[in-house]
Amino acid sequence: MNLSRRGLLLGSASVSLLGTLRYAGAQTPEFNYKYANNLPVSHPMNIRAQEAADKIREETGGRMAIQIFPSNQLGADTDMLSQLRSGGVEFFTLSPLILSTLVPNASISGIGFAFPNDAAVWSAMDGELGRYVRGQIEKSNLVVMDKIWDNGFRQITSSTKPISTPEDLKGFKIRVPVSPLWTSMFSAFGAAPASINFAEVYSALQTKIVDGQENPLAIISTAKLYEVQQYCSITNHMWDGFWFLANRRAWERLPEDIREIVARNINEAGVKEREDVAKLNATLKEELAAKGMKINEPDTAPFRQALKDAGFYAEWKGKYGDEAWAILEKAVGTQLT
Numbered sequence: 001m002n003l004s005r006r007g008l009l010l011g012s013a014s015v016s017l018l019g020t021l022r023y024a025g026a027q028t029p030e031f032n033y034k035y036a037n038n039l040p041v042s043h044p045m046n047i048r049a050q051e052a053a054d055k056i057r058e059e060t061g062g063r064m065a066i067q068i069f070p071s072n073q074l075g076a077d078t079d080m081l082s083q084l085r086s087g088g089v090e091f092f093t094l095s096p097l098i099l100s101t102l103v104p105n106a107s108i109s110g111i112g113f114a115f116p117n118d119a120a121v122w123s124a125m126d127g128e129l130g131r132y133v134r135g136q137i138e139k140s141n142l143v144v145m146d147k148i149w150d151n152g153f154r155q156i157t158s159s160t161k162p163i164s165t166p167e168d169l170k171g172f173k174i175r176v177p178v179s180p181l182w183t184s185m186f187s188a189f190g191a192a193p194a195s196i197n198f199a200e201v202y203s204a205l206q207t208k209i210v211d212g213q214e215n216p217l218a219i220i221s222t223a224k225l226y227e228v229q230q231y232c233s234i235t236n237h238m239w240d241g242f243w244f245l246a247n248r249r250a251w252e253r254l255p256e257d258i259r260e261i262v263a264r265n266i267n268e269a270g271v272k273e274r275e276d277v278a279k280l281n282a283t284l285k286e287e288l289a290a291k292g293m294k295i296n297e298p299d300t301a302p303f304r305q306a307l308k309d310a311g312f313y314a315e316w317k318g319k320y321g322d323e324a325w326a327i328l329e330k331a332v333g334t335q336l337t
């Protein structure tokens with residue numbers, strides 16, 4: 001009696017074990033790729049990327065596994081970009097502005113006060129402007145997915161004071177990501193920008209190496225920057241996203257059918273991530289206020305005017321060239337210079 005019961009139990013245990021093994025793909029993945037990024041695991045970018053990785057594993061019958069390394073686990077953005085180029089990591093998401101250290105015109109989508117809203121961003125980035133930039137990226141021997149992921153419109157936080165007018169930025173010690181466009185923009189305001197990778201931002205704010213930084217609300221929240229910043233000024237001074245990049249040799253090693261599954265799932269996840277970020281950015285003001293941040297919403301017209309007066313737009317039009325600038329102006333529907 002006891003023996004037969006034991007037999008039954010063992011029997012059912014081994015059946016479910018077999019099920020687990022079968023589910024895990026019956027085979028060791030042929031392609032084990034790494035995807036590295038700079039954001040906390042709780043940010044929609046990592047949540048949607050994990051969903052895509054799970055679907056890719058399933059749809060390829062276990063042939064392709066993507067392991068995610070969030071939160072700068074594999075290094076800061078500039079290190080991860082080197083690893084992507086050498087093949088040390090196969091996938092990486094990066095701001096177009098930081099990518100401009102390799103692909104100069106990639107930063108054009110980050111020009112200050114260019115886009116009025118999300119709808120204008122997506123029609124530009126899924127349209128001619130995005131196509132133009134992806135063409136530039138491909139020339140630098142990286143592979144880029146069609147859909148850019150969202151970071152959002154950026155807001156300025158500070159431990160010392162709210163930013164209400166462009167004059168408040170004069171001499172303001174602000175961290176900016178490592179990119180000539182960011183430094184140029186905050187220099188045009190008369191601020192004192194310091195280029196610091198995101199990996200170091202929390203501690204740079206905590207130790208007061210800088211007084212402020214700028215990022216979309218979804219990052220201010222998920223990276224807990226509210227713990228080390230008191231003021232949040234809704235300046236919407238620029239839009240930022242993440243190109244989903246692949247190492248070219250790693251990409252070309254994948255059979256055609258797997259490439260199709262990977263690209264489709266990553267692009268679909270990117271579109272869902274855009275919706276998640278939009279929802280967060282719409283609701284986070286209250287949440288951040290409840291966590292103690294003082295939020296102000298300045299009139300942004302004087303900020304844009306200050307950039308114009310400083311010659312910011314004319315300078316960057318010269319750098320990008322007339323062709324690229326015309327595509328940007330057509331996309332945003334206004335003359336910026």
Ligand code: X2X
Binds near residue numbers: 038198219
């Ligand atoms: O570094 C930043 O501030 C971040 C996280 O927004 C970017 O990736 C550009």
